Amino acid sequence: MASALKTFPETPEWQTLTLAEREALSEIGRQRRYRAGELIFHQDDECCGIYLILEGLVSVHKNGLEGNMVTLHLAREGDVLGYRPFLAEQHHLASAQVVRDCSVVFFAASHIKKILLKNVEFGMALLRREARELGVAESRFQEAVTQHLRHRLLNLLLVLKKHYGSGLPNGEVLLDLPISRQEMASMIGVRVETLSREIRHLTNDGLVEFSGHRAWLKDLPRIEDELVAKVHTH
């Protein structure tokens, strides 16, 4: 299965691998496809290895005890799933559900561990990656607890802009949202209805415009202003 060889993404972690290691991984990686809606793994499942997404989109979410769900990540082409429980030697603490059809390669934990023990650079890269992820998680906690919905939504839009936004000639930005309102809501920890209302408010304020899964950021400077200055002009 040499085809997988050239598919390793250009991330710091994979770049630390030697040619031999890449070839070995290509041999043992099990590739398969998932359709939208399928679960790649489920919360509380044992973690048997990691998943490299070659193509598609996956949402990683966490369920509370009474069905309360929160989305932790959107994982796309080039992203790796399940490395946290693998490194923590824990069961999965979240579920991975396919949003758009996926092609995924699975690497068994034992193989990755072997590389980790031999290739110090690989471990260092993972340490860095994890540490940054932890920083993001802590910021998100801070934001969830201190910031209003409006702020969190604007923030989410800017995050989505990175991957799904394209600049228009007039300076506005077009977002091709890959996810439903439900998913958006659960990323910032609110109900769908509340999200819907807040979108209306932003629209009324002339900051954005929504139509289905398309969104325009009409006034990027003002959006960014609000996020840093937090000047409420109501």
Add this chain to the structure above:
Amino acid sequence: MASALKTFPETPEWQTLTLAEREALSEIGRQRRYRAGELIFHQDDECCGIYLILEGLVSVHKNGLEGNMVTLHLAREGDVLGYRPFLAEQHHLASAQVVRDCSVVFFAASHIKKILLKNVEFGMALLRREARELGVAESRFQEAVTQHLRHRLLNLLLVLKKHYGSGLPNGEVLLDLPISRQEMASMIGVRVETLSREIRHLTNDGLVEFSGHRAWLKDLPRIEDELVAKVHTH
């Protein structure tokens, strides 16, 4: 400064160190004392190394743009501060403020990095530690966003119980709270007044009793029940 040698805590990370490495660290570790209220490092400072707490208590908190503060950790004897920014190669994203007088050893980043590159087991232990921390952070986000104050407060009390609780003969638990209401409130992301009220509610329900910095968990079974079953009997 061989005195520091025997002070390495019995955590998985330090246990991976060889005798030679411990001795080397003891040589280069700079020990000093901090008084309550002092800052060990400040958000946005450059991260120059890590801090091992030999004694005392430190609160790690993060400030938003408009003075909104959230407490991320309480670090005690044996805990390490600043390893996240060190591994992430970022500036500090939080401040560390002394709650109770501390004795702290500082290790410069370059020395730790040297060990990391030589001792794979040390790196693996850190990977595991970080990954678990990340799991905690994600759970906290989930909890902050989906759970009510009451739930979060009960949870906090059980967390504090681990280090500051002592069982009484009658089955109750006595907590010697090391922190102020302000600090408690900022750990669960609410205002002090709101915390105060919730404490009263819990007291009225016969679950706890508070007096200054002492708290009794009067009915542990019911507290634990509420946390898993989430049966609201109001």
Add this chain to the structure above:
DNA sequence: CGCCAGGTTGATTTCGCTCAAGCAATGTGG
């Protein structure tokens, strides 16, 4: 003794949730 920080309480407001309905787009079976 008065001061002051930390803590509590009360009144009011605001934000987001719940419950319920409506609506548009899509699918499905007769």
Add this chain to the structure above:
DNA sequence: CCACATTGCTTGAGCGAAATCAACCTGGCG
């Protein structure tokens, strides 16, 4: 092709939880 479900999104009314603002304790401590 139409009648009818289904699904995703929006809107409204009312409610409840926590924030805000303000006053008031309380216990150390100079």
